[in-house]
Amino acid sequence: MSKTLTKPNTVKARAELALNDEFLRKAVKFTTERLRNGKKNASAEHGNWDEWRERGRQIRLHTIAHLDYYLNMFVNNARANGVHVHFAETGAEAVRIALEIAKHKQAKTVVKSKSMVSEELHLNHALEEIGVEAIETDLGEYIIQLAGETPSHIVIPAIHKNRHQIAELLSEVAGEKLAADTTVLAGFVRKKLRENFLEADIGMTGCNFAIAETGSMVLFENEGNARMVTTLPKTQITLMGMERIIPSFQDLEVMATLLPRSATGQKLTMYMSCITGPRREADADGPDEMHIIIVDNGRSLQLGDPEFQELLNCIRCGACLNACPVYRHIGGHAYGGTYSGPIGAVLTPALNKNVAEWDDIANASSLCGACYEACPVKIPLHEMLIYLRRRKVESGYGNKLESAGMKGFASIMRSAKRYRAALGVGKLGQKLVVRGGSIRTKLGPLKGWNAYRVTPSLPKTSFRQRFAALDEEIRQGLNEMSPEMRSRMERIVKQREQGKGGHGHG
Amino acid sequence: MKVSMFITCLSDALFPRVGEAMVRVLAKYGVRLDFPEIQTCCGQPAFNSGYWEEARASARTILDAFEESDFVIAPSGSCIGMIHHYPKLFENDPVQLERSRRLQGKSYEFTQFLVQVLGVTDVGAEFPHKVTYHPSCHGSRLLGVKDEPMELMKNVKGLEFVPLPFAEDCCGFGGTFAVKMADISGAMVAEKADHVKETEAEVLVGLDMACLMNIAGHLRYRNEPVRVMHLAELLAEGANLL
Amino acid sequence: MAETDREWLAKLEAQSRAKQEAFMNGIAQRLKRPRVTEAPAHPFRGAPDFWNAFEWTPEERIERFSDNWRSVGGHVARLAGYEDVRSFIAAKANEMGARYIIRQNERELADLKLEEALPDAVVSVWNSDPDTNWKARSAEADFGIVMADYAAAYTGTVAVLSSKDKGRSVSLLPTVLMIVIPAERIRTRLGEVLIGFDRAGRENLPAGIHFISGPSRSSDIENDLTIGVHGPGIVYALVVG
Numbered sequence: 001m002s003k004t005l006t007k008p009n010t011v012k013a014r015a016e017l018a019l020n021d022e023f024l025r026k027a028v029k030f031t032t033e034r035l036r037n038g039k040k041n042a043s044a045e046h047g048n049w050d051e052w053r054e055r056g057r058q059i060r061l062h063t064i065a066h067l068d069y070y071l072n073m074f075v076n077n078a079r080a081n082g083v084h085v086h087f088a089e090t091g092a093e094a095v096r097i098a099l100e101i102a103k104h105k106q107a108k109t110v111v112k113s114k115s116m117v118s119e120e121l122h123l124n125h126a127l128e129e130i131g132v133e134a135i136e137t138d139l140g141e142y143i144i145q146l147a148g149e150t151p152s153h154i155v156i157p158a159i160h161k162n163r164h165q166i167a168e169l170l171s172e173v174a175g176e177k178l179a180a181d182t183t184v185l186a187g188f189v190r191k192k193l194r195e196n197f198l199e200a201d202i203g204m205t206g207c208n209f210a211i212a213e214t215g216s217m218v219l220f221e222n223e224g225n226a227r228m229v230t231t232l233p234k235t236q237i238t239l240m241g242m243e244r245i246i247p248s249f250q251d252l253e254v255m256a257t258l259l260p261r262s263a264t265g266q267k268l269t270m271y272m273s274c275i276t277g278p279r280r281e282a283d284a285d286g287p288d289e290m291h292i293i294i295v296d297n298g299r300s301l302q303l304g305d306p307e308f309q310e311l312l313n314c315i316r317c318g319a320c321l322n323a324c325p326v327y328r329h330i331g332g333h334a335y336g337g338t339y340s341g342p343i344g345a346v347l348t349p350a351l352n353k354n355v356a357e358w359d360d361i362a363n364a365s366s367l368c369g370a371c372y373e374a375c376p377v378k379i380p381l382h383e384m385l386i387y388l389r390r391r392k393v394e395s396g397y398g399n400k401l402e403s404a405g406m407k408g409f410a411s412i413m414r415s416a417k418r419y420r421a422a423l424g425v426g427k428l429g430q431k432l433v434v435r436g437g438s439i440r441t442k443l444g445p446l447k448g449w450n451a452y453r454v455t456p457s458l459p460k461t462s463f464r465q466r467f468a469a470l471d472e473e474i475r476q477g478l479n480e481m482s483p484e485m486r487s488r489m490e491r492i493v494k495q496r497e498q499g500k501g502g503h504g505h506g
Numbered sequence: 507m508k509v510s511m512f513i514t515c516l517s518d519a520l521f522p523r524v525g526e527a528m529v530r531v532l533a534k535y536g537v538r539l540d541f542p543e544i545q546t547c548c549g550q551p552a553f554n555s556g557y558w559e560e561a562r563a564s565a566r567t568i569l570d571a572f573e574e575s576d577f578v579i580a581p582s583g584s585c586i587g588m589i590h591h592y593p594k595l596f597e598n599d600p601v602q603l604e605r606s607r608r609l610q611g612k613s614y615e616f617t618q619f620l621v622q623v624l625g626v627t628d629v630g631a632e633f634p635h636k637v638t639y640h641p642s643c644h645g646s647r648l649l650g651v652k653d654e655p656m657e658l659m660k661n662v663k664g665l666e667f668v669p670l671p672f673a674e675d676c677c678g679f680g681g682t683f684a685v686k687m688a689d690i691s692g693a694m695v696a697e698k699a700d701h702v703k704e705t706e707a708e709v710l711v712g713l714d715m716a717c718l719m720n721i722a723g724h725l726r727y728r729n730e731p732v733r734v735m736h737l738a739e740l741l742a743e744g745a746n747l748l
Numbered sequence: 749m750a751e752t753d754r755e756w757l758a759k760l761e762a763q764s765r766a767k768q769e770a771f772m773n774g775i776a777q778r779l780k781r782p783r784v785t786e787a788p789a790h791p792f793r794g795a796p797d798f799w800n801a802f803e804w805t806p807e808e809r810i811e812r813f814s815d816n817w818r819s820v821g822g823h824v825a826r827l828a829g830y831e832d833v834r835s836f837i838a839a840k841a842n843e844m845g846a847r848y849i850i851r852q853n854e855r856e857l858a859d860l861k862l863e864e865a866l867p868d869a870v871v872s873v874w875n876s877d878p879d880t881n882w883k884a885r886s887a888e889a890d891f892g893i894v895m896a897d898y899a900a901a902y903t904g905t906v907a908v909l910s911s912k913d914k915g916r917s918v919s920l921l922p923t924v925l926m927i928v929i930p931a932e933r934i935r936t937r938l939g940e941v942l943i944g945f946d947r948a949g950r951e952n953l954p955a956g957i958h959f960i961s962g963p964s965r966s967s968d969i970e971n972d973l974t975i976g977v978h979g980p981g982i983v984y985a986l987v988v989g
Contacts, residue, residue, distance in 0.1 A: 015690050031971055051796050058792035068775040069784040075768060077950050084757060087767040104756055139977055140968035156968055163970050186966065186974040193978065198887060214950040216957075224920060224964040224979025231916045231956070232883055242771075249946045250794030253939035256903075257795070267816065268903040268938070271979065272959040274945070279955050282912035284875040284882045286955045289757075294771075303778035325676045329693040364687055366680025366694070367554055368643035389556030398556065402682075406552050410560035413515075416567060419546040423519055438726065448688025452695060453723030456520060463513045463522035467541045470526060474533045481536025485624055489507060492623060493576050496611050 011364045014334040024160050028152075028331040031159045036322040038265020039374070046261060056258045057378040059251050060313035063212075067303065067312075070212040070245045075294070077215025081277030084291045091121045091297045098123060098204075098237060101291055102132050105235050107201035109133045111193075113219070113226035114141060115206030116154065116316060117239040117295055119338045123204075134204070135196050137225035139189055143169060152332030152340065154318040155263050160331060193225070203229030203287065207240035208315070209255055210292075213248045216276040217292065220259060220269045227271055236278070236287035242294050243312040249274075255315060258376035262319040298351030307387045308350050313377040314343055320381060323374035326364055335361055342371035342381045349388050355395040362388040420464070427458050510575040511539040512568070512613070514585045514715070515547040521715045524581045527742035528616055532579075534747060535624055539579070542571035548588040549595070551681050558595060562602075565592060569605045577623065578613040581738055582714050583645020589613045590648065615645055616738055617654040617713060627657045631744025634664030638707035640698070640721065642714035643676050655713060655737055662744055668705040672697075679720040695724045702732060709733045711740050795939050802937060809901035809934045810987055816904020820962035821975050822983045830860060833928055833986055837893065838865040840924075840984070846890035850874060850922060853913035854895050857928070862893075874915045883917050892922030892980065896929040898941040903961060906985065907941055910956035919960065925980035927960070931989040 008014050018024055043049040063070050075085050088094035094117075102110065110132055112118065124134040124145070136145040140158040144151060146169040151157030158166070167180035170188055178184055205226055209218040217238055219226040230236055246252060252274075260266040279286030302308040321327050321341030332340035336359065337348035345365060349358040362385050369382040392398060412422045433441045439455040449455065509532070517524045529539050545568055549561035568589070572578045580586050590613075592606035620626045639659065645651040659667055678684065678694025685691075698721055702710050710725075710732050712718045722734035742748035776783040794800070804812060814824040827833050837860070841849065850872040851857045863871045872885050886892065894914070896906035906927050910916050919925055935941055938959075945953060964979030975981045 012687060012689075015687065019689055019693055027970070034971060048796070048798070051798075055792055055796050062788070062790055062792060065779070066784050066788045068772040068779070069788060071775070072768070072772045079761075080950065084760060084764075085768075086760065086764050087771050089771075104753075137978070138968075139966045143968065156971075158968055159971070163972075166969055182969045182972040182974045185969060186977055190977055194887065197978075198883065213946065214953055216953065222964065223966050223977040225977075227916065227920050227958065228978055231920060247790060248793065249942040250939065253795050253937070253942050256938060268905055268959070268961045270820070270960065270962050270965055272905075272961075274953075274957040274959075275955065276950070276953040276957070277955055279910075280912070283910060283915075283955055284912070285915050285917045286910065296771075300774060300778055303775060304780050325678070325694050325697075326687075326690055329690055329697075360686075363683070364690065366643075366676050366678060366683045366691070368676035368680065369647040370643070370674070370676065373647055386554055386556065389554070390558055391556070393556040402555065402686075403557070406555065406557040406560045409552055410557075410563040413546040413549070413564035413567065416544045416546055419515070426519070445685065448685050448691075449723075451688060452692035452727060453720070454726035455723060456719065458519055459522055461522065463518045463525040464541065464543060466522055466526065470529055471538075471541070474529060474538060478533055478538055479536045485535060486507075488625055489577070489623060493507070493612075 009359070011334060011336060011359060011361050014336060015330040015364065018330040018334045023162060024331050025329065027159050027162070029328055031153065031156055032322040032328050035155070035264055035318070039262055039319055039322065042261040042265040042267065046257070052254065052257055053376055053378055056254050056376055057313060059246060059254055060315075060377050061310070063245050063247060064243060064303070064309060064312045067243065067245065070247060071242060071294070074210050074212040074215055074245055077213065078277070078292060079215070081215045082290070083215065083277050084289070086291065086293045088293055089296045091295070094239065094293050094295045094297065095121050095123055095126045097293050098239075099126060099130055101235070101237055102127060102202060103130065105201055107132050107235070109135060109196065109200045110202040110204050111135050111137050111196050111200040111229045111233065112204040113206070113221065113229045114138045115204065115239050116338060117206055117241055118204065119151065120297065121239070121295070123239075135193070135200070137193050137197070137229065139186065139223060142189060142193070146170070146173065150333065150338070153321060154316060154339070154341070160333070197228045197232050200229075200233045202235045202237060203233035204237045204239070205229055207238050207244050207292075208259070209246050209252060210240055210244050211247070211249060211252065211274070212245050214276055216274050218252060219273045219275070220271070222270045224271060227273055230273065230275055230287065231285050234288050236290045238290070238292045240292055240294050242296050242299050259315055259317050262317040262374070262376040298353065301353055302350060308384060310379050311346060311350055311384065313379055314347075315377060316343075317376060319374040319376060320371035323370040325368065325370065326366065330364070335364070337361070346381055346384045346388065355392060355397055358388070358392055358397070362392070423458070423462055427460075430458055507577070508575045509537050509539055509577045509579065510572055511541045512545060512572065512578050512580040512585065513541070514580055514582045516715050516719070517581055520719065521736070523748075524715060524736040524738055527736065527738040527748050528579070528581055530742050530747040531620075531629060531738060531745065534629065534745065535626060537624070542575070545571035548585045550584065550588040553588065553591060553595060554681050561595060565595060566602070569602060569609060572609055573605070576612060577619065578609065579616055579619045580613070581616050581736055582716070583615045583642050583649050583651055584714055584716060586613050586615045587644035587648045615649055615651055615713060617658060618649070618651055621654040621657060628661035629658070629741050629745050631741050632663040633740055633744035635709050636666045636668055636707045637709045637711055637740070638668045638670045638702060638705040639673070640670055640677065640710060640712045640717060641673055642712060642717045645713050646674065651713065658737065658741065659711075662741070668707050671701045671704055677717045677720050679716050681716070684720065695720055699724045699728065699730065703730065707732065709735060709740070711735055711737050713737055794943075799937070800939065804901060804936045806931065806934070809936055810931055813899060813901040813904050813934055814985070814987070816901070817962060817985050820904070821965070822962045822985060824985045824987065826987050828989070830856065830988065833988055834860045834862065834865055836986060837862065837891070837926055841866050841869060841891060844890070844924065846924065848872070848889045849891040849893065850886050850889040850918055851893035852895060852915065852918055856895055857893055874918055875912060882915055883921070886915065886917035886921040889922040891924045891926060892918045893926045893928070894919050896927050896933060898944070899929050899934040900936065900938045900941050901934055902937050905938060905959050905961045907957060907959050909954045911954055916956045916958060919958065920979055922980060924982040924984070926984045926986060928986045928988060931987050934987070
């Protein structure tokens with residue numbers, strides 16, 4: 001949690017902080033551009049990207065649609081491999097189970113590789129409270145843990161920190177001044193965490209994918225820390241969102257093709273580990289005891305909901321963050337939850353069935369659709385944001401002022417007569433604020449808009465007022481349509497009627 | 507054959523010249539646009555903000571206006587995009603749902619109609635200026651309008667095309683977003699304007715007046731002399747029709 | 749009242765099994781249909797068909813594998829036979845002043861007779877005696893030497909499987925990693941390796957299957973790429989044959 005005394009509690013207020021932080025904006029911009037270009041190049045080089053996306057989407061849709069079958073299969077197979085499987089409906093339940101294991105093992109330290117679920121559960125905090133030291137080992141996560149902050153990006157959690165800030169944090173741990181040089185800093189962390197890896201009682205991981213047919217779990221990473229925490233400590237605890245299932249290793253090939261390219265533009269992460277149970281009797285490394293905690297925490301709420309079930313397709317690649325122009329300007333903390341960017345804007349409210357608690361996060365979007373275009377499994381996030389907005393309004397939590405405005409909108413737009421009258425009123429009313437053909441006033445509803453723009457004034461006549469005269473003029477000098485063109489148009493109408501043509505989305 | 511103009515409330519009230527340009531360009535090919543007067547607004551502002559009852563009230567005027575049309579053309583990818591949402595908006599009303607599907611099948615953004623339906627890629631225009639192009643989000647991503655405007659511009663004599671850096675990035679309008687999240691929107695449009703300046707273009711052209719109004723508003727605010735216009739206006743002017 | 753480990757785990761398992769049915773029933777209920785208990789038809793299993801037909805010649809595979817490995821900062825040596833592997837490793841060890849070497853307990857590696865080639869170094873063989881702390885031994889090692897069980901050229905990846913004789917630590921903890929890859933083991937696509945595990949079946953899988961595509965790395969500090977964060981920073985792919 002951040003150490004600041006007062007935290008702003010709306011997306012807008014947090015965004016304002018972010019927009020005024022020059023370094024943050026530069027860092028986020030640089031990072032997202034680098035990752036976005038990486039993805040573009042990698043997917044172009046691989047080719048047939050859209051086919052692969054559709055494949056990934058189908059595999060995920062199929063698995064989620066049969067989640068009871070595949071999850072059950074996974075659990076039975078994992079148990080057969082010697083894994084201790086636990087079920088947690090709520091975040092609190094998951095924490096309780098994890099703490100019970102830690103207590104029973106009399107654990108003093110837990111080394112953790114990246115797990116968004118553990119962030120969701122605020123698990124580190126819970127462990128600290130019972131006197132267990134939880135050490136993040138992913139370089140970026142380690143840094144923000146020292147700083148007492150939350151991640152600002154799903155894949156690169158500490159992009160909001162500069163090297164001097166990082167050097168300061170690490171120097172404190174080292175007990176000596178470390179140079180603000182990447183190699184030096186990374187070298188220190190390697191040495192320091194080695195000790196932790198070798199001494200820790202428990203290794204804790206997240207789970208990228210769980211393979212139903214064999215009960216295996218898969219971890220993608222570049223640093224090697226996930227391998228460390230699943231090889232060295234005697235006990236392993238894996239936190240797994242219940243939707244992380246895929247049927248087989250064959251399906252893993254598709255995910256392994258989509259995920260690294262979408263996240264960072266890599267063909268494959270440096271390490272991809274498939275772990276099938278604890279160590280075998282004769283193995284000389286690997287955990288003696290392995291636990292998997294399957295977490296629901298609002299995920300099952302999306303099942304059976306045609307508007308949000310696809311949300312469970314998400315493979316947490318972060319491509320939507322890198323594509324989002326809003327995220328690029330405000331960074332991850334402005335979203336106020338565990339998950340940021342477009343996926344966060346949808347996931348955070350969707351996992352929480354209490355609409356009263358939803359903040360304005362779904363409004364932090366211009367609905368440009370870049371997220372949908374970037375998503376390797378084609379989640380229509382840009383549409384889900386609208387559904388969230390609608391649910392908020394329909395539950396009675398819409399903004400009062402906005403609701404009134406919309407009622408006004410409807411009463412005018414329901415009839416052309418009223419609309420024409422409103423235009424007339426507008427033309428009169430604007431006389432108060434038009435200067436030199438433009439409107440620059442920053443009063444009332446124009447305050448936000450005109451803080452950055454000059455608004456044009458309403459022209460003397462609208463299009464519909466001009467049309468009659470225009471049409472008359474056109475009619476007189478109208479050219480004859482060429483027969484080819486006419487038959488082209490007629491053909492299109494005919495195809496449409498036969499159900500063959502018709503004009504859908506591009 | 508009935509080819510109808512869907513003017514969109516924005517162009518109707520603020521940019522009627524765009525509508526006029528469309529009428530004149532299409533008239534050149536013998537297409538006489540009719541204008542069903544009962545149309546008001548596609549309903550997008552209410553729809554995007556989650557006020558679907560209110561959106562339906564407005565959308566019904568569009569369904570009514572174009573019931574008899576064979577082709578419906580608008581100078582906006584986002585308003586046509588909104589029509590594509592009508593089946594969802596009316597999913598619980600079987601009658602309107604059917605009408606929505608039919609309307610969706612016959613609605614076109616202006617350049618889509620010119621190129622795909624009429625087969626026109628050269629309107630015989632001359633426009634000797636340095637021009638850059640902003641592809642609006644809904645038009646390019648959701649309707650797939652990418653090649654049509656490029657082909658049309660390619661055939662304009664004397665037009666010097668300069669690609670806009672990061673063209674596909676949103677301009678920050680997003681309807682009520684520009685008002686509700688004014689500072690974020692402001693940051694986005696500032697970035698877009700910076701890219702426009704980078705091109706050193708004399709003219710910024712596009713297919714959606716909402717985006718163009720947004721970018722132009724910021725350029726004005728910064729006293730930048732770039733001329734901002736809809737592609738229909740550029741083509742009409744260039745072909746001496748306007 | 750401390751339960752023994754076994755009692756405690758048994759208790760947890762009973763709780764878990766009780767919850768399992770409820771969990772799955774809950775899912776079926778939300779999906780508004782009865783529980784699915786038979787395997788559903790999965791028409792989109794694995795990669796698209798056109799991809800499964802994609803293949804490079806053996807020589808192309810070696811070339812592309814090497815290109816990919818190098819592009820992420822790994823080193824490649826193409827060696828004719830195991831004699832050359834021996835000389836190569838010995839030369840590198842001398843060059844880098846490597847004193848502690850650990851290798852998997854595999855026949856091909858034993859045949860290298862590294863103890864003779866490097867008389868001044870300490871060469872350990874994974875899990876060759878029950879009293880040594882092998883994890884610690886790996887952590888102390890300058891060089892770790894393993895055989896690649898499988899490899900895929902398209903992504904530049906090797907796969908190593910754990911066993912009594914093959915420790916995960918050997919490819920993870922030492923500073924330098926040497927991976928010996930018999931050329932004929934290099935496939936074109938990752939899927940060619942993965943399908944083998946589907947076919948093998950659950951009971952035949954080892955605890956750890958690790959795919960390695962280069963040296964450990966991170967860009968978490970100001971997007972500045974650094975190599976060798978936790979895993980080996982110097983990795984050699986020795987392609988034999």
